[in-house]
Amino acid sequence: MARDSAQSVDVALIGAGSIGIAVAYYLVRRHGVRSLALIDPRDPLSFTSAQSGENYRNWWPHPVMTAFTDHSTTLLEEIDRLAPGRLAMTRGGYALVTRRERPEDLIRELYRGYGEMAGRVRIRESATCDYLPPKRTPWEEAPDGVDVLLNRDLIQRTFPSWAPDIAAVIHVRRAGSISAQQLGR
Ligand SMILES: Cc1cc2nc3c(=O)[nH]c(=O)nc-3n(C[C@H](O)[C@H](O)[C@H](O)COP(=O)(O)OP(=O)(O)OC[C@H]3O[C@@H](n4cnc5c(N)ncnc54)[C@H](O)[C@@H]3O)c2cc1C
Numbered sequence: 001m002a003r004d005s006a007q008s009v010d011v012a013l014i015g016a017g018s019i020g021i022a023v024a025y026y027l028v029r030r031h032g033v034r035s036l037a038l039i040d041p042r043d044p045l046s047f048t049s050a051q052s053g054e055n056y057r058n059w060w061p062h063p064v065m066t067a068f069t070d071h072s073t074t075l076l077e078e079i080d081r082l083a084p085g086r087l088a089m090t091r092g093g094y095a096l097v098t099r100r101e102r103p104e105d106l107i108r109e110l111y112r113g114y115g116e117m118a119g120r121v122r123i124r125e126s127a128t129c130d131y132l133p134p135k136r137t138p139w140e141e142a143p144d145g146v147d148v149l150l151n152r153d154l155i156q157r158t159f160p161s162w163a164p165d166i167a168a169v170i171h172v173r174r175a176g177s178i179s180a181q182q183l184g185r
Contacts, residue, residue: 009037016040017049021184045184057094057175059146063115073174079183080139087183091139091176095159101167107148110170120145127153134158139176147171 011027013020016038027033038044056076058069080089098106111118124131124147131147131154149155149169156164 010035011037013038014040016042016044017047018045018052018180018184021045045181049180049184052180054177054180055094055175056178057172059094059110059113059172059175061109061113063113063117066113066115066117070174076178076183077139080178088179089139089176090136090178091142091174092134092136093142094172094175095134096170096172097162097166098168099163099165102150103168106168106170110146110148114146117145122147124149124154125151127151127157129154131158134171136176142176143173145173147173 011033013024013036017040020038020040021044024036024038027036056069056073058066058073060066060069076087076089080087096106107121107123110121114120122131122145129151131149132143135141147169149158149171150167152164152167155162155166155169159166159169
């Protein structure tokens with residue numbers, strides 16, 4: 001919005017990318033800020049934020065990042081509940097795949113990344129386990145944690161288009177996509 005150059009505000013935020021917009025949103029909603037300007041020579045969300053793959057996940061190699069992205073995902077969920085469907089939020093998960101039979105180093109890294117929440121890692125060695133295949137929507141129905149699939153029959157049945165020699169799949173469940181442009185709006 002065009003403003004009188006003499007007008008003053010309590011908070012001036014430089015940059016109307018997704019970070020500036022998110023900071024503005026939480027300053028207003030949670031911290032009672034009523035007078036705020038977002039300053040940018042470009043259209044909102046038109047720079048780096050326009051390039052995003054629009055994916056989110058809570059798996060990272062360090063527990064601090066896992067906690068941080070878990071918190072961030074909870075905030076996304078809150079916004080999605082306020083305006084159901086507007087974010088086009090999905091939760092198919094992230095699948096990390098390898099032809100190695102039992103990638104112990106990757107599994108160790110997974111436990112390290114989840115830290116105290118390592119109980120969320122489920123090792124699936126049988127084709128007849130209660131593993132839930134990916135389901136993008138509604139995101140509320142997706143399980144939490146991570147499934148590590150180490151059984152080729154289970155992998156082939158779940159992902160029939162994948163190469164038959166894929167031997168292990170790390171399926172991070174709290175992960176998916178959103179419309180970043182819609183989120184900014
Ligand atoms: C190819 C690609 C794929 C990505 N995929 C994902 C993904 O899947 N998931 C994910 O979470 N993240 C992803 N990211 C990262 C994510 O897009 C960025 O971290 C995020 O968009 C950064 O937002 P920002 O607001 O910090 O920056 P920007 O969107 O770059 O916004 C900064 C704004 O500041 C303005 N500005 C700069 N200097 C000034 C100034 N002096 N005065 C006024 N305004 C100024 C700019 O014009 C710009 O509009 C991806 C990034 C890229 C490049």
